[in-house]
Amino acid sequence: MSRPIRILIAKPGLDGHDRGAKVVALGLRDAGFEVIYTGLHQTAEQIVNAALEEDVDAIGVSILSGAHLTVARQITEKLRLARAEDKVVVFGGNIPAQDIPALKALGVDEVFPTGSRFDAIEQLIRSEVARSRAPTPENEHA
Amino acid sequence: MPDDPKPVILESGIPVDAMYGPESIADLDPVRDLGRPGEFPFTRGIHPLMYRARPWTMRQYAGFGTPAETNERFKFLIGHGQNALNVAFDLPTQMGLDSDDPRSEGEVGRVGMAVDTLADLETAFAGIPLEKISVSLTMNAVAAPIMAMFFVVAEKQGLALKELRGTCQNDILKEYIGRGAWIFPVEPGMRLIGDTIEFCARSAPKYYPVSVCGYHIRESGANPVQEIAYAFGIARAYIRLGLERGLQVDEFADRLSFNFDIFGNLFEQVAKFRAARRLWARILQDEFGAQLPATMQLKMIAGGGGGGLTIEQPENNIVRGAYYALISALSGTQTMALCSFDEAYTIPTEKAALISLRTMQILAEEMGLCDTADPLAGSYYVEWLTNEMEKRISAEIRRVDDELGGIVRAVSEGAIQRAVAHQAWRHEQGLQAGSIPKVGVNRYRMEEETREVELHAYNPRQAEESVRRLAATRASRDLSAVAGALEAVRVSAASRANVMPSMMEAARAYASLGEITRILREVFGEFREPVSL
Numbered sequence: 214m215s216r217p218i219r220i221l222i223a224k225p226g227l228d229g230h231d232r233g234a235k236v237v238a239l240g241l242r243d244a245g246f247e248v249i250y251t252g253l254h255q256t257a258e259q260i261v262n263a264a265l266e267e268d269v270d271a272i273g274v275s276i277l278s279g280a281h282l283t284v285a286r287q288i289t290e291k292l293r294l295a296r297a298e299d300k301v302v303v304f305g306g307n308i309p310a311q312d313i314p315a316l317k318a319l320g321v322d323e324v325f326p327t328g329s330r331f332d333a334i335e336q337l338i339r340s341e342v343a344r345s346r347a348p349t350p351e352n353e354h355a
Numbered sequence: 356m357p358d359d360p361k362p363v364i365l366e367s368g369i370p371v372d373a374m375y376g377p378e379s380i381a382d383l384d385p386v387r388d389l390g391r392p393g394e395f396p397f398t399r400g401i402h403p404l405m406y407r408a409r410p411w412t413m414r415q416y417a418g419f420g421t422p423a424e425t426n427e428r429f430k431f432l433i434g435h436g437q438n439a440l441n442v443a444f445d446l447p448t449q450m451g452l453d454s455d456d457p458r459s460e461g462e463v464g465r466v467g468m469a470v471d472t473l474a475d476l477e478t479a480f481a482g483i484p485l486e487k488i489s490v491s492l493t494m495n496a497v498a499a500p501i502m503a504m505f506f507v508v509a510e511k512q513g514l515a516l517k518e519l520r521g522t523c524q525n526d527i528l529k530e531y532i533g534r535g536a537w538i539f540p541v542e543p544g545m546r547l548i549g550d551t552i553e554f555c556a557r558s559a560p561k562y563y564p565v566s567v568c569g570y571h572i573r574e575s576g577a578n579p580v581q582e583i584a585y586a587f588g589i590a591r592a593y594i595r596l597g598l599e600r601g602l603q604v605d606e607f608a609d610r611l612s613f614n615f616d617i618f619g620n621l622f623e624q625v626a627k628f629r630a631a632r633r634l635w636a637r638i639l640q641d642e643f644g645a646q647l648p649a650t651m652q653l654k655m656i657a658g659g660g661g662g663g664l665t666i667e668q669p670e671n672n673i674v675r676g677a678y679y680a681l682i683s684a685l686s687g688t689q690t691m692a693l694c695s696f697d698e699a700y701t702i703p704t705e706k707a708a709l710i711s712l713r714t715m716q717i718l719a720e721e722m723g724l725c726d727t728a729d730p731l732a733g734s735y736y737v738e739w740l741t742n743e744m745e746k747r748i749s750a751e752i753r754r755v756d757d758e759l760g761g762i763v764r765a766v767s768e769g770a771i772q773r774a775v776a777h778q779a780w781r782h783e784q785g786l787q788a789g790s791i792p793k794v795g796v797n798r799y800r801m802e803e804e805t806r807e808v809e810l811h812a813y814n815p816r817q818a819e820e821s822v823r824r825l826a827a828t829r830a831s832r833d834l835s836a837v838a839g840a841l842e843a844v845r846v847s848a849a850s851r852a853n854v855m856p857s858m859m860e861a862a863r864a865y866a867s868l869g870e871i872t873r874i875l876r877e878v879f880g881e882f883r884e885p886v887s888l
C-alpha cells in the first residue's frame with residue numbers, strides 16, 4: 214500500500230478568512246490524508262519552507278482577498294529556486310474564472326474557486342500526486 | 356397524531372413539530388418573558404414604537420482604493436439615501452502595516468480603503484458632516500490608533516468628542532475565532548479594548564467603542580446558538596474589563612453594541628434575535644446588577660451574511676438578500692447592512708451596493724414592515740422557538756464557562772476555533788450530500804451556466820498613489836513632534852496608562868499607522884495561533 218498523501222494547507226498573506234482552509238483540511242484528514250495546517254498570515258517563504266521541512270506531496274493555498282496572483286507568483290518562484298517544482302500546488306478561494314489561466318501559467322496545478330465540490334478537490338489532489346510520484350526516466354536513474 | 360412524514364431539525368439542533376398551539380407556550384408569562392416593546396426584557400424590541408418612530412438605519416459596508424475614491428463612494432451612497440457609513444479598510448491597514456511595507460504588496464486598497472496617516476482619514480471624510488452621518492469603523496487589532504485618528508478628524512470638523520456618535524468594531528476576541536485580523540496576544544489585545552471602553556466612557560460617551568460580532572463567528576461556521584452564545588461570552592468579558600477600570604456597569608455597558616448574521620431558516624433567525632434580546636437583558640440585570648433599562652437593551656446591526664450567498668446563479672443572491680432583509684426587519688434590528696449579490700466574487704460593485712440599498716428601502720417603504728412593532732409576537736411557533744433558542748444559548752454559555760474555563764481561555768487555547776471549524780465541516784458535508792438544501796448548488800443546479808458578473812476591478816495604480824501620498828506626508832511632518840509622540844505611545848503601552856491620549860497625539864503629529872503598530876508589536880509581542888484542527 215502506498216504511503217498516505219501529505220499535504221500542507223496554507224493561508225498566505227494578510228487575509229484571515231480561514232473557514233475554507235480548515236474545512237478542506239478537516240475533509241482531507243477524514244479522507245486519509247496527512248494534513249499540516251500552517252495557520253494564518255504566512256509569507257510565501259514560510260509556506261515553501263514548511264512544505265520542504267514537512268516533505269509534503271502537495272500544497273493547498275487558500276486565499277480570499279483577491280491577491281492570489283501575487284501570492285502564486287511568489288510561491289511558485291520559491292519552489293523553483295528550491296528545486297521542488299514536483300510538489301503539487303493547488304489554489305482555492307475567491308478566485309475569478311478569468312484569473313485561472315494566469316495562475317496555471319505560473320505553475321499552479323489546479324484552481325478550486327468558491328463553490329467547488331469537496332470530492333473533486335480530493336480526487337484531483339490524489340491523481341496529481343500519483344502522477345508526480347510516478348517514476349520518470351530522469352529520476353529512475355537517479 | 357399521524358406519523359411525522361418528514362422530521363425537521365433546525366441548524367441549531369432543535370427538532371420542529373408539524374404544528375404548535377397554546378399548549379406549546381403554556382409556561383410563557385407575557386409580562387415576565389415578553390413585556391411591551393421598549394420594556395424589560397425587551398424580547399419585542401428596545402423601543403416602544405420601533406420602526407414607526409424611525410426605520411432601521413441603512414449602513415452598507417463600503418470602501419476601496421484610495422481615500423479619495425472611498426470618499427466618492429460614500430457620497431454616492433449618501434446621495435442615494437443611505438444615512439450612515441460602514442468603513443471597509445484594506446488588509447494592510449487592518450494589520451497595522453503601511454502601504455509601503457513589503458508585506459502589503461498586492462493588498463493595498465484591495466478589500467477596503469488604505470489608511471496610513473490622519474491625512475487619509477481627512478480625505479475620506481472631506482465634506483461628510485460627522486454630526487449627521489454616523490460612521491462605523493470596521494477595525495479591530497489596531498482599533499485604538501484608528502479611533503484616535505477618527506476622533507482627531509471629528510475635532511478638526513469642529514465637533515466636540517462629547518457629542519461624537521459612531522461605532523468602532525473593535526472586537527478582538529472574535530478575530531481570533533474567525534476573520535483572523537489579529538496581531539497581538541490575547542492579553543494586550545484585551546487591554547486595548549479596555550483602554551478604548553474606558554476612554555470613551557469618560558471622554559466620548561455617545562460613541563460606541565465596541566461592536567461585538569457574532570456575525571464573523573457564524574460566517575466561520577458556527578450555528579445560530581453558538582453565534583449568540585460566543586458573542587455573549589465575549590461581551591461579558593468586555594464588560595468585566597470596564598468594571599476592572601472602576602466604571603459602573605450603567606456608565607458604559609449601554610455603549611456595547613452587537614453585529615449579528617442572517618442566513619438560513621427564517622423563523623430560527625427571528626427567534627434567535629428575540630431570545631438574544633431577552634437573555635441579554637437578564638444577564639445585565641442578574642449577573643452585572645444593571646439598574647438602567649438602556650444598559651440592558653441589546654442594540655444590533657444585523658444583515659444578510661455572505662455565508663448564505665452562492666457563487667452559482669449569482670442573481671439568486673439578490674432574492675436571498677431581500678429575504679435576509681425581511682428577517683432583519685422582523686427581528687427588530689436597529690441597523691441593517693446587506694451583503695451584495697456579487698460578494699462571492701469580489702467586493703461589491705456600485706451597482707450591487709445600490710441594489711442592496713434599494714432592497715432595504717423597498718422593505719421599509721412599500722411592504723409595511725415599519726407599521727407595528729414585533730409583528731410575529733404571539734405566534735405559537737415563534738414564541739415556542741424563542742424559548743427553545745434561549746434555553747440552548749444559555750446552556751452553551753454555561754458550557755463555555757464551566758467546561759472550557761471561560762471565553763478568554765477557550766479562545767486563547769483554540770477550543771472555540773476548533774468547535775466552529777468542526778461545525779463548518781459538518782455543514783459542508785450536509786451541503787455536499789444534499790441533506791442541507793441550497794438552490795443552485797445541490798438543487799436545480801445548472802451545469803452549463805456562464806457566470807457573467809461585472810467585477811469590481813482592482814487598480815494597482817491605487818497602491819502607487821497610496822505610497823506616494825504617504826511619502827508626501829512623511830516629507831512634510833515635524834519630525835521631532837512625530838518622534839516625541841511615538842515615544843509617548845511606547846511609554847503608555849509599556850505602562851498601565853490608557854493608550855488613547857498618546858494615540859491621539861500621534862495622530863495629530865501624522866505618525867503613520869505602521870509606525871504606531873511597530874511600537875505596539877515591540878511592546879506587546881505577537882499572538883501565537885493555536886493551529887490544532
